[in-house]
Amino acid sequence: MSSFGRYVIFLGSLLVRRESFKTYYKLVLEECIQIGVNSIFLFMLVSTFIGAVTTVQTAFNMVNPLIPRFVISQVVREMTVLELAPTVMALIYAGKIGSSMAGGIGTMRITEQIDALEVMGINSSSYLVLPKIIASMLMYPLLVIFSGVCSLVGGYVVGTAIHLVTPTEFVAGLRFGFNPTEISVALIKGVVFAFLISSISSFKGYFTKGGALEVGIATTEAVTASVIAILLMDYFLVNILLS
Amino acid sequence: MIKIKNISKSFGEKKVLQGINAEFEKGKTNLIIGSSGTGKSVLLKCIVGLITPDEGRVYYDLRNFTEADKDMRSEIRREIGMLFQGGALFDSKNVQENIMFPLDVLTKMTADEKLDRVNDCLKRVGLENINKKRVSEISGGMKKRVGIARAIVNNPNYLFCDEPNSGLDPQTSILIDELIHEITHELDITTIVVTHDMNSVMGIGEKIIFLYQGHKLWEGHHEEITHSGVPELDDFVFANKVMSKMRNSL
Numbered sequence A: 001m002s003s004f005g006r007y008v009i010f011l012g013s014l015l016v017r018r019e020s021f022k023t024y025y026k027l028v029l030e031e032c033i034q035i036g037v038n039s040i041f042l043f044m045l046v047s048t049f050i051g052a053v054t055t056v057q058t059a060f061n062m063v064n065p066l067i068p069r070f071v072i073s074q075v076v077r078e079m080t081v082l083e084l085a086p087t088v089m090a091l092i093y094a095g096k097i098g099s100s101m102a103g104g105i106g107t108m109r110i111t112e113q114i115d116a117l118e119v120m121g122i123n124s125s126s127y128l129v130l131p132k133i134i135a136s137m138l139m140y141p142l143l144v145i146f147s148g149v150c151s152l153v154g155g156y157v158v159g160t161a162i163h164l165v166t167p168t169e170f171v172a173g174l175r176f177g178f179n180p181t182e183i184s185v186a187l188i189k190g191v192v193f194a195f196l197i198s199s200i201s202s203f204k205g206y207f208t209k210g211g212a213l214e215v216g217i218a219t220t221e222a223v224t225a226s227v228i229a230i231l232l233m234d235y236f237l238v239n240i241l242l243s
Numbered sequence B: 001m002i003k004i005k006n007i008s009k010s011f012g013e014k015k016v017l018q019g020i021n022a023e024f025e026k027g028k029t030n031l032i033i034g035s036s037g038t039g040k041s042v043l044l045k046c047i048v049g050l051i052t053p054d055e056g057r058v059y060y061d062l063r064n065f066t067e068a069d070k071d072m073r074s075e076i077r078r079e080i081g082m083l084f085q086g087g088a089l090f091d092s093k094n095v096q097e098n099i100m101f102p103l104d105v106l107t108k109m110t111a112d113e114k115l116d117r118v119n120d121c122l123k124r125v126g127l128e129n130i131n132k133k134r135v136s137e138i139s140g141g142m143k144k145r146v147g148i149a150r151a152i153v154n155n156p157n158y159l160f161c162d163e164p165n166s167g168l169d170p171q172t173s174i175l176i177d178e179l180i181h182e183i184t185h186e187l188d189i190t191t192i193v194v195t196h197d198m199n200s201v202m203g204i205g206e207k208i209i210f211l212y213q214g215h216k217l218w219e220g221h222h223e224e225i226t227h228s229g230v231p232e233l234d235d236f237v238f239a240n241k242v243m244s245k246m247r248n249s250l
């Protein structure tokens, strides 16, 4: 609980703005590029495969000939929009981007780069962390949309290639009973998860003490804490948003 | 001139500094010496405000830094340059961006003015044409020089160096010490150097404060250090073989 209190105080310290808007604009832009470059390939790989595998699995489990084949793509769509794109990808985002945020800030702490910023009169927490949080909240929802598309494309390509479903059936299934609010829910989840991952990881990195070993520990802790926060928040959000 | 009055600091149960009083003079290299773990770095961090002391005050030329408001604090901070133990260069930036950084955040200079100033400082520390090198590509001694260039780029009135020659070979150590010493006199600034190296003490120690387990036990000039009459200081000074031979021959 005391660590939660420190986290809240840390978040407060980010809002004491000292640098110019232009400085933050530049930093946010740099972070966005960094995040995009570092994650896009992994996101594409994982979501395309999960989309493909889900299509195959669903098709093999549909033994009853009375169920129309377009249900396959409907199932893939629901799974993608509700859980895969926002939540499962958040776990991957925590492992890839969150850990590198914690490691990067932790290294700056133990090599006194953070002290150097403070001596120059810069609010180091807001200078280093705020751009990461804002960039994550901008980029992660885009990555959610991107992985959603990849997942559906993966399902379509594999499903039609091995004749589990015809192209017409697949597209019909995607449209059948589609509720657009699910997209909004996915994006809201995306923004919330991005905030949690980036702020928790930065927090863990920022308060690293010691040496290289402790930076490693902070990195692992950042991923663990982010994953737990994502799962709890997912449960919580689904209850609020879909009830 | 920097004056500290009755500085104390504890971490939990551990009393790291206890009632330190001292005055650091302008235009001189002031040294804080003592063996490892005696609180030298903590004292330096208390002076620059990276650590808030539990008790005591720090004055920068009669300006009370400890109880200063936000504006006064940032005014004083603008006049501070600091060289950290490992250099603390930003590894996401190249050499030129590192040195320029204080100018970017603290001044309204134009890009050309900043570049001129950076090149002047690089030349002053004996480096040229490494502007675009990454921090990971340069040697330990060069990192220290770049660190010094970054510390002096905004014309500080106060310069702080934490173990400027740790991790360097003896020859490079002497060059770095001399560089700090020369810059101090050239710019007529108040410099405080933390060190446990007797070569630095004898080479550049114009005013020396000796710390022992959180207490100040002695202060003076390096010429007086060999006959201080303080047993703890003698242990520190003559721990070095060369120094102890020198004592025996006295």
Ligand SMILES: Nc1ncnc2c1ncn2[C@@H]1O[C@H](COP(=O)(O)OP(=O)(O)O)[C@@H](O)[C@H]1O
Residues within 6 Å of the ligand: B011, B016, B034, B035, B036, B037, B038, B039, B040, B041, B042, B043
């Ligand atoms: N942030 C901190 N938290 C707890 N203990 C600290 C902290 N910083 C320094 N110390 C302790 O204070 C003592 C003095 O440290 P330091 O000033 O770094 O020594 P040195 O004289 O070698 O520079 C050490 O025992 C160290 O463990």
Ligand SMILES: [Mg+2]
Residues within 6 Å of the ligand: B040, B041, B162, B163
């Ligand atoms: Mg030290």
